[in-house]
Amino acid sequence: MMLRARTLLGPGPSNPYPEAQAALGFPLLGHLDPLFLQVLDETSDRLRQVFGTANRRTLPLSATGSAGMEAAFVNTVGPGDVVVVAVNGLFGQRMVEVASRCGAEVMAVEHEWGTPVDAERVLAAHPSPKLIAAVHAETSTGVLSDLEPLAAGKGDALLLADCVTSLGGIPVRLDEWGVDLAYSGSQKCLGVPPGLAPFTISDRAWERRIEKPQSWYLDLGLLGGYAGEAAGGGRTYHHTAPTGMVVSLHAGLGRILEEGLDAVHARHAEAGRLLHAGLAELGLELFAAEGHRLPELTTVQVPDGVDSAAVRKELLERYDLEIGAGAGAYAASVWRIGLMGPNAAPDRVALVLAALEDVLAR
Amino acid sequence: MMLRARTLLGPGPSNPYPEAQAALGFPLLGHLDPLFLQVLDETSDRLRQVFGTANRRTLPLSATGSAGMEAAFVNTVGPGDVVVVAVNGLFGQRMVEVASRCGAEVMAVEHEWGTPVDAERVLAAHPSPKLIAAVHAETSTGVLSDLEPLAAGKGDALLLADCVTSLGGIPVRLDEWGVDLAYSGSQKCLGVPPGLAPFTISDRAWERRIEKPQSWYLDLGLLGGYAGEAAGGGRTYHHTAPTGMVVSLHAGLGRILEEGLDAVHARHAEAGRLLHAGLAELGLELFAAEGHRLPELTTVQVPDGVDSAAVRKELLERYDLEIGAGAGAYAASVWRIGLMGPNAAPDRVALVLAALEDVLAR
Structure with a gap:
């Protein structure tokens, strides 16, 4: 080779930030090593800063950005739930597919590719969906959509945003806007190799989550036990976190916040x-x-x-x-x-x- | 830090093999770069050798070993399918949980922890299950179970083996034994950091797969398009593979085969x-x-x-x-x-x- x-x-x-690349050379840590758990906690803190959120449940999922999308849907929607998806590119289409596989009743609001999401049309699609989903920065078309009008008009619905190509590149202010769930990927503007999906979910969305999602691997209830969300901060083993990748993400985020x-x-x-x-x-x-x-x-x-x-x-x-x-x-x-x-x-x-x-x- | x-x-x-660690320092490649696709193909070839299989569909999944388990079940069993699981430790228990979330009718054959799987009892649990599952090397108890008697008696059922802690450490000969599906993790005896789940599925299991699994991320039909299984070897984008991790796995496997x-x-x-x-x-x-x-x-x-x-x-x-x-x-x-x-x-x-x-x- x-x-x-x-x-x-x-x-x-x-290409990764030099800090993220260098961190791949650090000695590997175990997923329950106190040193690693400290890095994981700091990584969640740093993710909160770039996501613009105070969400307690903010963590890197152990897979790529598309698994972040899947985690968002399997934990929030089930058979018969109404989901409105703004589709203005490939990743909106993917959301429709993933939500459908959860058994949701999906209403896709189609837009011409290359144009931004029309919040008015999306909000008019259904009077009371459980969830509204949109892509902040469509990787397939290079288009930015404004999430604020969706959040302003969401009513009782949850708002989910795909921030794969926006996070770390353009402003993301989830709490200020009123976004309930969001995911990203490590390999875009965060400048870290692919392999992790930064993820965040508000308490509001958490309270309405599916108790036993069809995915065990992406079950946020189980993952929360490992991420230290239990009272007292104890850690329950769920799966072996990709520790080396998390250390790299920690370093990439550190670089971004230092700059x-x-x-x-x-x-x-x-x-x-x-x-x-x-x-x-x-x-x-x-x-x-x-x-x-x-x-x-x-x-x-x-x-x-x-x-x-x-x-x-x-x-x-x-x-x-x-x-x-x-x-x-x-x-x-x-x-x-x-x-x-x-x-x-x-x-x-x-x-x-x-x-x-x-x-x-x- | x-x-x-x-x-x-x-x-x-x-700890990773030095070759796997060094490969993390290689310049990152894109997931559709011809150089990377060559590394991916070679990685699949190398996985075939350590799995002891000629299965065309052998590839590293873009998540950790537990996602390999989930991929095995979501692609093969659906609502009402009968699954017999040999449970002699934590990972057998996990299989029961994951299969249940696919809607399968799961028969757990419980064993005392610390003892190996009793093939006779497992085979007697049901006359015609769709799938029989067992853990080759139980990470929770340190016990090795013999897969050959299960394969010999499986009849029309598919046999799934968890090889997370066996692959690269003790002999695994899937084809010789008659195992239809298996998964592993990169971070155990393969000596590579955590983050990938080596996976293989036989043609026999493939023909009986679930056409549209509940997981989009782990849908082997879609993944096969990226892994070059289409006629002509063309590649369809599915998700962004963790290219750096695959390059590291490639190197770790190379080391094992060279030794x-x-x-x-x-x-x-x-x-x-x-x-x-x-x-x-x-x-x-x-x-x-x-x-x-x-x-x-x-x-x-x-x-x-x-x-x-x-x-x-x-x-x-x-x-x-x-x-x-x-x-x-x-x-x-x-x-x-x-x-x-x-x-x-x-x-x-x-x-x-x-x-x-x-x-x-x-």
């Missing part, structure tokens, strides 16, 4: 602006609707007559540079360029613009 | 013999029934009047040495000592014996 040092500017994973959340968000915003301007100079058009574009994930229209896959292959082989294909129906007509975590930086923008210009001119 | 280099001689995680499976098993066997002899010299008694003891995980009776937890704490603080408490009802009366992966070695045996002798004499 010949190693290659790739620059990962696809939709994730991103400062506002500064990190500003860095992502600037990198996105630079990229959008540079792409315009190259004559390329963006896919996501103007005014709703994510700085950390940019969708680009593949020019007519250009072989999308061939360009990506050339970028990878000549520049060790990964960008993503489009998702779903846009697989061949859109590229996705991520500037996440440490890659939200002018040098990465300069590299991808120069490499794209070169490869497109060949 | 002050780092401590622990010697992990509990029931897992073990040679027989040599690795012999090393575990010798380490276990040395430990058992040494514990006897210290006047300590073993918990697991004689003749059925695992070399890689030893259960020790805590002597009368000794504070089990205090000893473990002293070992951790004075010797940076982790051993495990007992499981379930034996939490305070049994210790569990693992010699897994690189820790199946005379120096580790000497260390734990010396440390135990010292701490018990205090």
